[in-house]
Amino acid sequence: MRKIEENIFKVLMILSTVIISSTLFMILYTLFSKGLGSLNWDMVSKIPEGGFYIGKGGGILNAIVGSIYITIGSTILGLFVSLPIVIYINVYAKKNAALATITRLSYDILFGIPSIVYGAFGFAIMVYMGLKTSLLAGIITVTLMIIPILVRAIDEVVRVVPEDMSNAVFSMGGTRYESAKVILRQSIPGIITAILLSFGRAIGDAACVLFTAGFTDSIPTSLDQPAATLPLSIFFQLSSPIQEVQNRAYAAAVVLTIIVLVINILAKVASKNLSKNKI
């Protein structure tokens, strides 16, 4: 009797595992088979020409470049905030100190806040600061959204740097600041993983930039111009009734999928090399 129950559950477990792990391939298959046909060099190398949204010529270069600007800008800005925070809670605040715990807890909570809420908050800041929808407003909002990702991921790797490492610095008369430099150097592969993870998240998120980055057919040349992003360009084109425009959405989806897959796989490879420099 108990053997039967075990076997039934075993079958169910394997079935669930197969279903869940095959969803990835199902999704990739659908996106590629639908979009590859419409993907051509014009799509990725040209900005929309007049009448793009009624099926005339052009491509999605504006969205690709806009996404890259926002993603790189916010990742750099995010690093400036998150690296000091991680250093502070790991080097300056003693281990398990209340402040470190509270910081980790609040970043775990901030991590769970949906991007649409960041979008709405970013919009509120934008109005408060008198900005209009622009590259800058988009970068600020996305930065807010990815700081929790960066802090959690970098904290994860800095935490496991052996304590001996900083003790060695202290025993030679070094300051905490100098030990922080040593610890950071040890964590570089992990930091790269964190950067790639936040990159992947930032490039794929639509809800967050919906209010703040605006949308445009041209490539922004300064921070106060609106910028298009890939997810929004997919979203807008898909809602078009014209088949040709919809096909472009599918092609843009393939571009985004490839970018995200490459970033995620790179992150995997980088984190594999994590243990390289350990004592």
Added chain:
Amino acid sequence: MKNIRLLKDSFVSKSFLALTILSISTVVLIGLGLFYKSIPILNSTSLYNLLFSSEWKPFKEAFGFYPFIVGTLWVTAIAIIIALPLSMLTAIYLSEYAHIRIRKLVLPLIELLSGIPPVLYGVWGVLVIIPLIQDHIAPHFVEFSTGYSVLAGGIVLAIMIFPLIISIVIEVFVNVPQDLRNASLSLGATQWQTTKKVVLRKSTDGIVAAVVLAISRAFGETIAVLMVCGNLAQVPQNIFDSAYPLPALIANNYGEMMSIPMYDSALMFAALLLFVIIFLFNALSRIILYRIEKRNN
């Protein structure tokens, strides 16, 4: 020379502390900012009316969020009902049964699933799930459905929260001491009995935390749901009806919100509502998970 190094150290210490405190107060700032923006609507309409009235007529300044709240709850509930059994079984299999090689093969696939942007889930939902519901599932149950429905939203969301539930539950299982399993097995219990009576029982609070986190993730997901839910401001009567979840409402109306009085305030209130609920859910489950980790160390 030494003094400069010490000065540098204490300067860095103080400025990093300031930055840390400033940045953890973002949680408070987001709440306050959204609250500040929703004061006008809170002053003109009672909280009870905002939450429980079904009348949504922005031009008449009638803002009843009831259909949107119910829509969000329906979609979230369906996502959890689909995702929970599948991801629990998978987590149990991967952590208790599967060979290490299978685990190392499957876990990265599941992690990749969590890296796929929401908008791509939306595209996939439109291409695969909508026609499936419209042509093959709905006709067996109701007379007419466009496919853009609560069910479609639930299915897409379920796939989006698989990785979250699986990774947390596996983490919780890892924290169950191996000795407990060994003790149970040595008493002659089968592996399934051990899993059911020892591992699962020991992990109940962690599983609850994982589910609460998954609920809050599903609650706030915007673009994917927006693309497959139909977006009709009605209280859905069955799972083949269209719904209009709160995040979709915010995202869909940002364009006109500045031109209609009170509209922006109403949408900011919707964001505040999401923020408060998700904040509470997240805080609760994170504290539980912290306790589990601490207990184990």
